[in-house]
Amino acid sequence: MCPFLVVTFLALCVAAWAENYTVDVNMAGIKGNLKFDSIHQMAVINLTGLCEQTVFSVHEYPVMYGHFPDPCHQENIGDQLSQFIVNDTSQPVNVEELFQRNNSLTDFSILVQSCGLEACATVRTKANTTQTWHAKFYTSLAGEVHFRQHNGEGPLTVLTDLIALDEEHNTELTVTMHLLSRCDNILNEHSPTDFIPIKVGTPQKKVKSHLELPGTKIQAFVHLNYKDQWLCAEVRELLPIDATAVINMKGTKGSFHFRQISPFDPTQLVVKLENLSNNISYFHVHQYPVRLRKFAKENLCSESNTGGHWNPFSINISASTYPKALAGTHDQYELGDLSGRYGSLQGLKNFQSTYIDWNLPLFGRNSIIGRSIVIHKSDNSRILCGNIENEGEMTTAVAVFRKTLVGRIVFRQLKNNPYADLSIFIELSYSNSSVPTTTNHNWHVHEFPISTEMDSSTKACASTHGHFNPSSVSNINYNLECHPFSPFRCEVGDFSGKLMPIQLPNHTRLGQAKSFFTDTTSALSGFASIVGRSVVIHGAERVVDRIGCANVTILHPVTGKTEQWFGPGQAKGEFQVSQNLDLDSTLIKVNFTELNGLSGGYHVHILPIKQNSLEACADNYIKGHFNPFHVNMTSSPAPGNGTADQYEVGDISGKYGMLTNENFLSEDYIDPGLPLSGPYSILGRSLVIHYVNGSRMQCSNILPQSTEDGEWLRAEAVFTGRIKGKVLLAQQIFPDGSASDVTIEVDLKAADMAFLDVSELQWYIQENSLLCTEDGEPYNPYEIFRDPGYESSCSPVYPLHCAVGDMLGKHGPATLGQRQLFTDSNLPLTGDFTVAGRVLMLQNGSEVVGCTLIRPDVPITELIYHQLHTSSRYELRNAISQALQIPIWKITLLPKAPVKSLHSSCKKRNFFVIGYNDTKKLESIKDKLGKFSSSALCSDGTALTVTPSKLFCLWILLVFFMLS
Numbered sequence: 001m002c003p004f005l006v007v008t009f010l011a012l013c014v015a016a017w018a019e020n021y022t023v024d025v026n027m028a029g030i031k032g033n034l035k036f037d038s039i040h041q042m043a044v045i046n047l048t049g050l051c052e053q054t055v056f057s058v059h060e061y062p063v064m065y066g067h068f069p070d071p072c073h074q075e076n077i078g079d080q081l082s083q084f085i086v087n088d089t090s091q092p093v094n095v096e097e098l099f100q101r102n103n104s105l106t107d108f109s110i111l112v113q114s115c116g117l118e119a120c121a122t123v124r125t126k127a128n129t130t131q132t133w134h135a136k137f138y139t140s141l142a143g144e145v146h147f148r149q150h151n152g153e154g155p156l157t158v159l160t161d162l163i164a165l166d167e168e169h170n171t172e173l174t175v176t177m178h179l180l181s182r183c184d185n186i187l188n189e190h191s192p193t194d195f196i197p198i199k200v201g202t203p204q205k206k207v208k209s210h211l212e213l214p215g216t217k218i219q220a221f222v223h224l225n226y227k228d229q230w231l232c233a234e235v236r237e238l239l240p241i242d243a244t245a246v247i248n249m250k251g252t253k254g255s256f257h258f259r260q261i262s263p264f265d266p267t268q269l270v271v272k273l274e275n276l277s278n279n280i281s282y283f284h285v286h287q288y289p290v291r292l293r294k295f296a297k298e299n300l301c302s303e304s305n306t307g308g309h310w311n312p313f314s315i316n317i318s319a320s321t322y323p324k325a326l327a328g329t330h331d332q333y334e335l336g337d338l339s340g341r342y343g344s345l346q347g348l349k350n351f352q353s354t355y356i357d358w359n360l361p362l363f364g365r366n367s368i369i370g371r372s373i374v375i376h377k378s379d380n381s382r383i384l385c386g387n388i389e390n391e392g393e394m395t396t397a398v399a400v401f402r403k404t405l406v407g408r409i410v411f412r413q414l415k416n417n418p419y420a421d422l423s424i425f426i427e428l429s430y431s432n433s434s435v436p437t438t439t440n441h442n443w444h445v446h447e448f449p450i451s452t453e454m455d456s457s458t459k460a461c462a463s464t465h466g467h468f469n470p471s472s473v474s475n476i477n478y479n480l481e482c483h484p485f486s487p488f489r490c491e492v493g494d495f496s497g498k499l500m501p502i503q504l505p506n507h508t509r510l511g512q513a514k515s516f517f518t519d520t521t522s523a524l525s526g527f528a529s530i531v532g533r534s535v536v537i538h539g540a541e542r543v544v545d546r547i548g549c550a551n552v553t554i555l556h557p558v559t560g561k562t563e564q565w566f567g568p569g570q571a572k573g574e575f576q577v578s579q580n581l582d583l584d585s586t587l588i589k590v591n592f593t594e595l596n597g598l599s600g601g602y603h604v605h606i607l608p609i610k611q612n613s614l615e616a617c618a619d620n621y622i623k624g625h626f627n628p629f630h631v632n633m634t635s636s637p638a639p640g641n642g643t644a645d646q647y648e649v650g651d652i653s654g655k656y657g658m659l660t661n662e663n664f665l666s667e668d669y670i671d672p673g674l675p676l677s678g679p680y681s682i683l684g685r686s687l688v689i690h691y692v693n694g695s696r697m698q699c700s701n702i703l704p705q706s707t708e709d710g711e712w713l714r715a716e717a718v719f720t721g722r723i724k725g726k727v728l729l730a731q732q733i734f735p736d737g738s739a740s741d742v743t744i745e746v747d748l749k750a751a752d753m754a755f756l757d758v759s760e761l762q763w764y765i766q767e768n769s770l771l772c773t774e775d776g777e778p779y780n781p782y783e784i785f786r787d788p789g790y791e792s793s794c795s796p797v798y799p800l801h802c803a804v805g806d807m808l809g810k811h812g813p814a815t816l817g818q819r820q821l822f823t824d825s826n827l828p829l830t831g832d833f834t835v836a837g838r839v840l841m842l843q844n845g846s847e848v849v850g851c852t853l854i855r856p857d858v859p860i861t862e863l864i865y866h867q868l869h870t871s872s873r874y875e876l877r878n879a880i881s882q883a884l885q886i887p888i889w890k891i892t893l894l895p896k897a898p899v900k901s902l903h904s905s906c907k908k909r910n911f912f913v914i915g916y917n918d919t920k921k922l923e924s925i926k927d928k929l930g931k932f933s934s935s936a937l938c939s940d941g942t943a944l945t946v947t948p949s950k951l952f953c954l955w956i957l958l959v960f961f962m963l964s
Contacts, residue, residue: 130151284338597661681823714730
């Protein structure tokens with residue numbers, strides 16, 4: 001190689017290596033970058049918004065963009081390590097002293113001070129890959145440790161953010177750290193010289209530190225030595241977060257894709273939108289997720305649904321200092337004001353662009369994950385929206401409130417990752433529609449689930465004991481030191497301390513019923529898991545009274561698929577749907593074969609196939625397309641050309657394309673409007689494949705699928721009088737006490753000539769368990785307040801505001817001569833409040849025209865026993881459980897029934913066992929239940945068959961038994 005080329009090559013190498021640090025600044029009105037040349041020890045400054053003199057200082061902790069209202073405060077970026085002052089930023093600056101003090105600048109931060117302004121940014125290297133790991137400590141030392149490595153080599157960077165919970169003074173401590181492959185025998189295997197000193201703060205003095213560990217490899221566990229005690233935490237890789245908001249509405253399709261490598265890196269946003277209308281303008285991140293449609297003409301993007309712009313730092317957009325679009329730095333806009341930072345969509349038909357955002361976190365308490373994107377018209381009204389969904393596999397838990405307070409709290413976290421952020425979405429209100437809105441309600445996770453005799457007991461919430469506090473966090477100075485910016489100083493279960501109190505209006509449809517938070521210290525698995533515990537809501541203005549509580553249970557994903565096919569066609573395969581939560585889109589998997597080019601469209605139809613029907617797919621059996629929002633099919637776009645909301649809910653081929661001329665189809669689709677729960681669920685209905693001419697070729701029921709730990713319970717109410725027919729109910733029950741929605745199939749006909757002109761009946765499950773009480777009330781175990789506003793409060797889309805037995809309020813009337821299918825999320829078939837063993841009433845006006853018992857599909861066993869002392873329902877269920885050797889959750893006690901006996905101390909209880917049909921075994925245990933065993937004293941007709949002398953003897957024996 002000629003000397004000139006060699007010199008040129010070396011010069012290029014040096015130049016490439018020289019610019020190895022970059023600082024991108026976009027904060028406080030200061031924009032641009034700094035480039036540090038570690039070879040020549042020079043800095044090139046390219047920043048706007050500076051005054052004549054600018055102070056640059058290096059700090060030891062990287063910037064966490066969008067996490068703090070003052071990101072450049074020393075508590076957030078650590079101690080200052082060095083400083084240099086520049087009067088002329090147009091010239092390269094000698095920073096020899098900086099590099100003498102710091103061998104590497106990677107993952108430090110630079111603070112820029114000029115014109116009274118402060119901006120800060122992380123120093124980045126030209127890394128192709130960056131790996132981050134982290135560990136969380138919940139003990140006497142609490143907080144987080146991050147480990148970072150760039151390009152898979154070089155030193156391991158350690159970033160610590162720890163506090164000593166038992167230190168009350170404003171001091172800085174030093175502890176030692178070591179990385180190991182396990183948690184035991186550390187002192188026996190390593191000498192003290194192996195340990196690394198790190199700085200630790202206190203609740204009153206936050207301290208962050210930065211260490212470089214050359215030649216150190218990441219290990220499975222990190223150990224901290226504090227006060228002669230070794231503390232250990234698992235080290236987990238912190239994977240990048242990818243999240244997407246899909247826009248599929250009003251003819252516009254597209255997506256917003258977000259990606260952030262770690263909390264110390266900026267967020268990349270890729271926007272792709274097609275077929276925008278000409279009045280589209282601004283777009284923002286909003287507070288709450290978009291829920292599924294409840295009404296035909298509602299605006300899903302309304303303020304009551306999605307809230308306002310996500311604005312955690314309460315930036316005043318009306319202030320004169322609020323910058324115009326594209327004029328400010330990212331931090332000067334509301335965190336959710338994307339069009340302020342990037343510009344408007346005005347006048348664009350199609351749009352695609354990529355952005356780097358320095359104020360849009362996917363990690364931490366201000367994360368946008370789980371919230372929504374809303375696109376506005378030029379008049380600021382809302383037209384398009386979609387949920388920002390984490391692309392990782394999620395675990396979902398829920399606390400459902402049913403008494404005094406109604407609604408739910410949804411918890412979501414990456415599956416099997418207890419260190420991941422926990423998203424919390426609240427929809428909660430009073431059940432009484434006449435009460436005013438109240439504020440400042442503390443809310444906590446408590447140590448135990450509700451464990452009283454009946455969940456309706458006034459002591460139910462007291463049974464949950466105290467706050468969940470696995471770290472035994474001290475209450476000394478607690479109210480001062482526990483706050484949203486110091487969550488590890490708080491009890492794990494103290495959500496009002498870590499986040500904020502909530503407000504409660506008088507209906508869950510109101511915007512005030514919603515809250516959304518991201519918590520960084522609780523989890524759905526592991527040490528800080530809240531699953532299997534309870535959430536307690538306290539009184540207004542932070543009073544301690546407990547006004548509502550609910551258990552936290554895992555929400556099982558819902559799946560359904562077709563199985564047996566009926567009809568003249570030869571097609572095979574299946575149509576499968578799955579949905580984790582009703583806020584998520586539904587995944588559709590279509591796999592059809594042997595279509596033979598004969599097929600046209602395929603749709604979900606209203607009713608399931610009727611057993612033993614001659615023409616299974618006929619209209620008079622399964623009716624037409626499922627179309628609860630009354631979409632006019634003739635106005636829908638051509639198949640595959642529109643958005644999901646422009647078609648009937650059940651028009652699958654309209655949304656995604658016809659089967660015309662196809663022999664097979666294997667495709668996956670994401671549908672934002674195909675619910676698998678709630679009143680508009682497609683589960684239990686049927687799927688029809690049509691011929692090209694529109695006639696019905698084949699059909700199959702879309703059957704809900706069983707989970708590994710679930711058990712199905714089915715029940716029926718059979719009418720044989722003036723009204724004939726059945727009401728069939730089915731529900732999947734889980735070991736933790738939770739359950740699926742109930743599928744209800746109604747098939748009733750008039751058998752009396754007097755009812756031939758009657759098409760609809762009122763129906764309800766009676767409060768009284770005795771048959772046919774004409775003045776009965778709907779079964780109302782949760783004591784829903786039935787005030788004058790009840791009728792407008794209770795509805796099919798808000799079933800928790802209804803009495804459990806109010807079938808008319810939850811579903812409308814029962815029709816005669818036409819089958820119906822309903823999905824009910826407030827109708828327990830098991831547990832303390834089961835409707836099994838109660839009476840289903842049919843009325844025509846005020847006249848009772850039919851009533852019958854709701855019977856489960858398993859045997860009901862009758863126990864009559866002599867009870868001298870009080871005993872609990874739990875004791876009885878436990879005795880049955882042990883006798884049958886089955887889990888206690890499978891046993892349900894039916895409503896109390898009178899017993900014919902001379903002795904008032906005789907008790908009668910009926911029970912059933914989910915999935916258990918062995919009647920002989922059930923009979924055989926009656927004398928093996930301890931104090932609940934059958935007694936001859938309690939036999940029917942005892943008073944008629946026992947002579948006075950024998951009766952006297954029996955009483956003597958009874959007294960002897962009581963005294964012994």
